Amino acid sequence: MAKRPPITNRVKELREAHEGLSQSALGEAIGVTRQTVIAIEQGRYSPSLESAFRISRVFGVGLEDVFGWEGD
């Protein structure tokens, strides 16, 4: 298995809290496919800085409220 990036995220949690925003809708909002959103949620892919900012903007929170460093 590929080594997972040491970046944690709360995308799934925030998405569900955000009126049950679907993975497709989030993907469309940030310009990636649903599969990429799934990969981000499962920690299999760390998004680019641009996408990370887009995600935090969608949820109306700061970048560090969505992403964190493992162990912090």
Added chain:
Amino acid sequence: MSPAMRFTTLVTLISFIPIGWHFGTVFELWGSAPETRVDFFIRIGIIVIGSIVASIIGAIITTVLTGKEDFEPDERETLVLRKAELAGYYSLAACICYLMWRAFDPLSPMQIANALLAAFTWSEFVKLVAGFVLLRRGV
């Protein structure tokens, strides 16, 4: 894996079946190799035209099913494609090294030409499989 990418992978994998069969005959693993230059070019022609037709059909199916006219990879897919391409280049380099190692073996011009074609085909196959694995496993 996006539907567009899934179809592209599927169509390419299907096109490897006749190509694999051809190389199998040339390297005497099964069937009979083309005996004349004309036979060889007819066979290669059929395979190439067949692959192009399959790609066109695949693109039409993708467009109909996904509603998107072209396949635009997102950032993750782009990264996967780049890594897969790199794997393809490495495998091509390995094949070339192997062919250089066998340069003094008594091979017919037909086998040498096909060995080169097989090396390029193999690198494409590795690229495809690496892309598939990386998409499933993560990058």
